[in-house]
Each structure stands twice: as C-alpha cells, then as structure tokens.
Amino acid sequence: MSRAPGILALWRRAPSLSVQKGSQTARHTCLSEAPLGNCLLSVYKANPLTQCFLFCRLDQVVIHVGALSLKESQELAQHAAEIGADGIAVIAPFFLKPWTKDVLINFLKEVAAAAPAVPFYYYHIPALTGVKIRAEELLDGIQDKIPTFQGLKFSDTDLLDFGQCVDQNRQQQFAFLFGVDEQLLSALVMGATGAVGSTYNYLGKKTSQMLEAFERKDFSLALNYQSCFLIYFSHLGFGVSQTKAIMTLVSGIPMGPPRLPLQKASREFTDSVEAKLKSLDFLSFTDLKDGNLEAGS
Numbered sequence: 001m002s003r004a005p006g007i008l009a010l011w012r013r014a015p016s017l018s019v020q021k022g023s024q025t026a027r028h029t030c031l032s033e034a035p036l037g038n039c040l041l042s043v044y045k046a047n048p049l050t051q052c053f054l055f056c057r058l059d060q061v062v063i064h065v066g067a068l069s070l071k072e073s074q075e076l077a078q079h080a081a082e083i084g085a086d087g088i089a090v091i092a093p094f095f096l097k098p099w100t101k102d103v104l105i106n107f108l109k110e111v112a113a114a115a116p117a118v119p120f121y122y123y124h125i126p127a128l129t130g131v132k133i134r135a136e137e138l139l140d141g142i143q144d145k146i147p148t149f150q151g152l153k154f155s156d157t158d159l160l161d162f163g164q165c166v167d168q169n170r171q172q173q174f175a176f177l178f179g180v181d182e183q184l185l186s187a188l189v190m191g192a193t194g195a196v197g198s199t200y201n202y203l204g205k206k207t208s209q210m211l212e213a214f215e216r217k218d219f220s221l222a223l224n225y226q227s228c229f230l231i232y233f234s235h236l237g238f239g240v241s242q243t244k245a246i247m248t249l250v251s252g253i254p255m256g257p258p259r260l261p262l263q264k265a266s267r268e269f270t271d272s273v274e275a276k277l278k279s280l281d282f283l284s285f286t287d288l289k290d291g292n293l294e295a296g297s
C-alpha cells in the first residue's frame, strides 16, 4: 500500500490542521482502486504514520475522489461519505476532457450527488489536467447545480482568475484553498482562506510562521519567509518524486521510490536538498542510509 501521506493543509484563523488525502502528491492517479480505498480508510482511522507526518491532530479530512471514470469517482465519493470524510474534492477528468463549463459542471454534479451530505470542493489544477476552464467561470451559479459546493482548491498561477473568484464570493460562503505554495503570500493578500500543498509536509512550520506574520500585518517578515521558499524552489524544482525524497529526509520514514512512469529523484538532488535542509536546521533525522530512500512503495 502506498505510504504517501496526505497533504498538509493550512487554514487561516484556525488553530489546528487539516489534511487532503488522495491528491496529486499522493499519486492518486497511479493507485489502483483497492489501495486507494485502503489508503483513505487508513487516514480516517488517523493511522500513526499519517499522524507522525502531520505532528498534529487531524481536525478535517478532505478526500480527493477524482478519477477518469465517473463510476469510479462516484464509488470513491460514496466510500468517503461512509467513512465520515469532512469533504470531498474532485479534479476534472483529463483524458477525455470536458471542454465547456457546463460539461465540467455536469460531471462534478454527478460525483457530488453520490455523496449528497458531504461538502464538495472542485480541485482546479489545469497544468496537470489540461482542463483550462477558468475557475471564475465555473463558480458562476455553481451552487444551483451542486448544492453541496463548498469551494475551490486553486492550484494555478493565474492570480487574476483567483482574484475574480474571490470577487464573486461576496457572501463569503466559499472556501478558497490555494495550492501554489510559492505564491501563497500573494494569494493571501487576494483573499485565500487556506492552503493545500505538498511542501507543507515539510515546510509547514515555516509556512505557519509566514501566516502568523501576515495576520500581524508584518508583511516584510512574511515576505522573507515566502522568498525563502521561492529561492528554494526556483533553484531545485519540485515534482512528486522529489517531494517523496524530501519527506523521507525530513521525517526519517522511508517513503520509497515513486511508481512508474515517475522516476525517483536523483542522488544529486537528494544530496543538494539534504544540505539545504540542514542549513535551515530542518533535519532531525540526519543519519539516513542510502537504503532508507529506497524502501517502501
């Protein structure tokens, strides 16, 4: 079974943390149905491995149930409802793509209807799905079609689209969870209500400090934190494999290589990240042997 942990989510004005499970970083599209179902169940039961990564109590679990097959997505949604998920999230199907807003909403509506009592989030990640329907366009009138619609996970760099989503939300009924970690500060300024991202699995504390600085209106300190991430990312570049390697380094728990077609991060990458994390004083488990990066799957 996959050991990929959920994605740490940071919510503004909330003392505790939440998790999104079955997401891009957790390689949901690479998992077959059975391990994915088990994986979801294990999170619901707050398994020690997950808790160990989050270093916190899980207050909310939002489960990603998107799939290429509508039926599979509906089954995952039903399963999420049965095990008591606090929300479900769905990406756009990405092989045979919906090309218009109405078609996309119809697909999402059918998934949402399979879990009619569970809050529903649209997970907007056009760089990976290739579905470029603007989120702002989608929001218009969406609750008439999907009564459980709760908000967006917005994983795109188009801050104009993001700003227009926030602008539409005059009654503030929706949550806007931002998913480009390097741009979180800009999104906060524009009205993000939370964040979900892979880097919070290991940069969560620094990001919380950035959020605190932002709340105190200490923008220069907040910018310092964000710049630290920007420099970090722009030099190294991060994908799922790299994230797994870093999570292994930071936690000491072997995450193993990613599944094909992903390739495991290179030795040069892990060496360079290890040095960087040490310089930031992030590594408490510094004596990893080569084998630890290989174990698990």
Ligand SMILES: CC(=O)N[C@@H]([C@@H](O)[C@H](O)[C@H](O)CO)[C@@H](O)CC(=O)C(=O)O
Binding pocket: 007, 023, 024, 025, 026, 128, 155, 179, 180, 181, 182, 196, 197, 198, 199, 233, 238
């Ligand atoms: C394309 C991608 O993986 N984006 C990440 C970001 O957290 C991203 O890793 C980070 O901003 C670094 O580029 C998230 O938006 C996606 C995510 O949280 C997930 O579904 O795993």
